[in-house]
Each structure stands twice: as C-alpha cells, then as structure tokens.
Amino acid sequence: MAGEVRQLDERKLAVLRAIVQDYVGTEEPVGSKALVDRHNLGVSPATVRNDMAALEEEGYIHQPHTSAGRIPTDKGYRLFVDKLAEIKPMSAPERRAIRHFLDGAVDLDDVVARTVRLLAQLTRQVAVVQYPSLTRSTVRHIELVALAPAKVMLVLITNTGRVEQRMVDCPGTVGETLLADLRGRINARAINQRLPDVPGLLEELPALFEQVDRPTVSTVLATLFETLAEQNEERIMLAGTANLTRFGHDFPLTIQPVLEALEEQVILLRLLGETGDAAMTVRIGRENAYEGLNSTSVVSVGYGSGDESVAKLGVIGPTRMDYPGTMGAVRAVARYVGQILAES
Amino acid sequence: MAGEVRQLDERKLAVLRAIVQDYVGTEEPVGSKALVDRHNLGVSPATVRNDMAALEEEGYIHQPHTSAGRIPTDKGYRLFVDKLAEIKPMSAPERRAIRHFLDGAVDLDDVVARTVRLLAQLTRQVAVVQYPSLTRSTVRHIELVALAPAKVMLVLITNTGRVEQRMVDCPGTVGETLLADLRGRINARAINQRLPDVPGLLEELPALFEQVDRPTVSTVLATLFETLAEQNEERIMLAGTANLTRFGHDFPLTIQPVLEALEEQVILLRLLGETGDAAMTVRIGRENAYEGLNSTSVVSVGYGSGDESVAKLGVIGPTRMDYPGTMGAVRAVARYVGQILAES
C-alpha cells in the first residue's frame, strides 16, 4: 500500500523542529500558542494543535499530562537529528580559539587532557576522549635495554607519541651483542608497520638465532606481542562532570547511574566503540545500550592523525541537548585534534 | 583564671558523642527524647536538654530552627574526632579482603587503580589516591637510548615502579660510545639515590667529558633534571563519585562545587599536600582551604613502601560522615598498599 509509514507533511516537520528547538531552550513543555509566537509559521495555534495531535499519534512528541505542552520523544529527537537539523559550524573566532588552545600541548597526555577540557567547555557537557589506540597506530621505534643480567626492559614507541614499557624476565643471561642484534632485526621489520601486523612480521625471527638464544628471543617477543595486543590498556579521559548538575530537575535519580557509568572505563569504551569510524554517531536516550544512560544522549566521532581514525571522542548530555551545536563542536574538535596529532 | 575554656564535664561530652553518632546514622536533627531512648545515659531528657543548651552555647551543636533537634557543628565534629572517637579497626575478614584484592595487582597503575576503588567501596565515599611521587622515591635505573643521530630517549625508573620517559634533542650527533659512557657514569652515581638529591650528584659530570661532548651531556642532564623536578607530573586517581549522590538533600548546590574540585588535579593535590606525612589528617567543613569543599570533610594519610610516606590517599565525604569507620578504612588501606609497594 502507498503510505505504510504515513508521510508527515512539510509543516508538521516544521512544527516538530520548532518544538525541539524551543524545548531545548526553555526546558519546559511547549504549547501551541508559544510556538506560533516564537516561530513565524504562518498559521494559527489551532492548526498547530492539529499537527501536534498527529505528531503525538506518530510517537514523535508526548505530553507529560493532559493540558500541558508537548515534549519531544527519543523518536522525535531522532527525526530531528536525521532530517531537520544542520550541524552548526563553529564560528571563525571559535575555531581560532580551539586551534590556539590545542596548539599549546606538549605531549600526548597533554593533547588528550586539553582536548577533553576544551570539549567539555564548548558543549557544557561531559566530554570523553579516548587515547589514540595502539591498534591503529604504527611503530616508530622499539627499544630493548638490559637492566640486569636476566632482566630486559622493552619500550614501544608509536607514531601517535604513545610509549609503553614492560619488564621482561629472561630465562638466562642476555648478552649485549645478542640484544643489539635482536633490537636491530626487530626494528628493521617493525618500524612503520601497524601494530596488529607486527607479530606476523616477526614470527620467523627466533629461527634466525642460535639455538641457545632462542628461548630468550621468544620470551622477549612474547612480551612484545602481549603489549601490542593489550587492548585493555585503552585509556580514557573525562571532563566536565560538574555539568551534570545542569541535567534535570529529577536530579539524583538521573545522575547517579550516569556517574557510575562514567567510572567504568569498560562501559565508556564500549560506548565509544559503537561509534562508526568516520561518521559522527548520535545515540539518543534508549538507543544507548547501557541502561544507566537511557536518559542521555551521546554524540561521538572518530578522530585520527591521517585520514583514518585512531580513537574516538564524544560528549554525553541530556537527551534534551542542543544537537546542532554539540555536533558542530564535536566535529570541530575532532578535526583539530587530528591535525595536531598529524603534525607531531 | 581557672577556666578560660569552660570545662565540659564528662556527661556533656557523652551527649555530644551521642548526638554525632545519631545524626550520622539518621541524617536528621536529633532531639533530647530520642537521645535518652537510644543511648542509655542514665538521665532524663530534661537534663539532656540543659546539657544541649550548654553545648550550643559553646558552639558545638546548633539547631536549624527553634523546636528542631540539634545538629553538630564543624567544631562539634572536630571535638568528636579529637577526643571522643576511636578509630574503628577493620575486622579480620575485612583485612583479608583488602589484602587479597590488592594482591592481584600487576603493575603500579593497577595498584593505584585497585586501591582507589577499594577505598571508595569500603567507605562508600569519594576516594582519592595520589601516585607515588617522584620526589620521595629513589632511582632504580636511568637509561639512554639513541633513536636517531641527534635524538635520545631518556627513561627514568624509580623504586616505586614508576617509569618516566622523555625525548631529548641534542645539539649534535651522539655516538654510541659517548652514550654508553654517559649512561654508565650517571647510573653509577644516581642509583638508589633519592630523586631530589640526584642533580647535586651529577653536577660535575660535564667536566669529566671531552670539550666537544659537553653540550650534549649538558642537554641530556638538563632534561633529566627537569624530569626529576617535574612535580606537576604528580597524578591522581579518583573513584566513587557516584557516592556523591548520597550527600544530602540540598543536592545540586552541594555537589556542583565538589565535582568541580574533583576535576582539578591541582586542587586535589593541594588538598592532599596539606596532609601531615605520617599522621592521619581530618579536615572538617570550613577547615578545608578550598571553599567548594566547605561542606565536606577530607580524611587523608600518607602511605609509603618503607617507613616513610611517598604519597597520600584519602576520601572526601559529607561532614556528616562516619569518622571512626572512615578513618579505620583509610588507615588500613594505606597500610596495605604500603606493604604491596614494598614487596614489588
């Protein structure tokens, strides 16, 4: 049949858009009168009421009680984000400020710290930034250092500036020549390779060494592979939790599960993990898998030094948030932090 | 004159103690009747009322409005903590659980992460743990690695398991022999020395090298000293912010400045910095320098691997907290994490 999903005509969409905008601004249910006043849709309140009834019928808005204004539902926000809103670009001064603020960073930690604070400030919400993950980055250098006769320190440096170090307890004494040899061979093969590819490239390495040295070589490599694989080392930085106080009126109930979620790196990582690599993702209310965040929305996007994403960042706010502005800020910050990473 | 500070007799103190205990339990102003019911002070409500009047006169308690019960003031809590309360020792099973939970840690990050979670769980408040500071610890090893002709990586490993690394851009090419020489001399002098003492011990080092190498040596040493001195690299880990929701009824107002404070490493570091090294410190309400924490209390103590403290930890909670229990938990956790550090 022709209209299995009933088509909403142009004006009804305009009404929905207006409702979302007003509600986000005032935090109060918005009625037909107020709507026609503030937005000049060229029709009367009565007409708007009819449209509202239709929108409610379709599940885009809902009224808390009879004779109150309307509030967008998750579905309403979803439609708004998908069809009705344009991402609001940052103004030139804002872009300059972002750029300038991030430029001051001295190392990777600092970049991430500045990014997350910046994002929290711009959006006035809770910001989350994932450290550039080891998985996507490439090897800049691998170093082996003898600390004691049978103790070696392994240091891995990535192109994103991240440094990981591990102690390796070797089965026997490790000579400096062996170490130098091993170091040379590892670096020759691994430099500029993506981390997940490295184990494959080093597989045949033990066979190239003398029989007696093979246990040592294998031990070192095992630790290296472990370090490379260690996904759980993915770290996250948070800022702007104080903005939670602006969440809603039914305060403690909403905020507690959110605070709990924010403490669980695992939950946050999963949250960001659901973000598509390149495109910006918006998860609204119930769309969030973790139910503590059922009354929040998450706007996230990947960022990276080159054209591909090495990590994600985003913000968490009430479903009633300024989506165009938030999305604009998130996109801009992701873009600039990517540039910074590429330069360093 | 005899009693410049009016002496509070034994019973009045007992009344104060009872008030604090009850208020902490119920969160409601406590009246004379309720007191004699729950604690068997062998006197009548009327007598208690007289005592209360005296206590109020002295500023230890106060009533929100006429005809309400009494609430302890900061001064009342202070007296309670100083004179009336005994730190509540952990039970044997609790101690075992602490020990067991901390024993599972695999590296320093993990120790700190586990400690802070544990503390938050035990006290049901916000826990803060400072990373073992570079200042107090000693050098285990210093490593120099040539990454490129004029680029050296410097790695500092401390006895607390902390690893710091820096890139050094040298004025000219650095030969491997020079590097080995320098590495040897530095380590010979610095190993097992306290970090702040190291610069003094290495001062004369450049003079021992050939004229041409001195700029390089000086550059490396400068970076090393910088790393040693870098107090601001002191990191802090937090947990239990969700417990803030149990703070009080006048919620958003109390919680916002606290959340803000928790995000500022600087504030937290200063907070912990005020802790006396060995003794446990309790700062109650207004005693906290930072005014956002004026309606909270902070219980903190130093911990360390040997007999001396390398860092601080503590909890932040409402002034109305269970001081004996909290202090017991803080002390126990500090003790055990110290042991763990000493072993590793």
Add this chain to the structure above:
DNA sequence: ATCTGGCACTCGGGCGTTCAGAGTGCCAAG
C-alpha cells in the same frame, strides 16, 4: 547543687482547599 517532671510556647511540615493560567480537543463556520 543537681536532676527531674511539668508546662507553655514555637515552629516546620504535611494536608486539603482554592484559584488562576496554560493548554487542550472539538466543532462549526469560513
């Protein structure tokens, strides 16, 4: 000298009532 019971007083908070305003749905007319 101290404790106790009694008593009058105060005040906050819960509860029901009232009232105004905002907003709705519906209908009949344009």
Add this chain to the structure above:
DNA sequence: CTTGGCACTCTGAACGCCCGAGTGCCAGAT
C-alpha cells in the same frame, strides 16, 4: 484544510490549618 470560539482539564502556587516534635524555663525533689 484552516480558523476562531468554547468548554474542559489539570498543574502548581498560594493559603490556612493543625499536629507533633522539640524546646526553655521553673518549681520541687533528691
């Protein structure tokens, strides 16, 4: 299909009321 009109609903603020918990004080008992 839109509009103005109208009757209806419901919330939230304001008000008044009363109960009860708690106090301070005093006079008498120990």
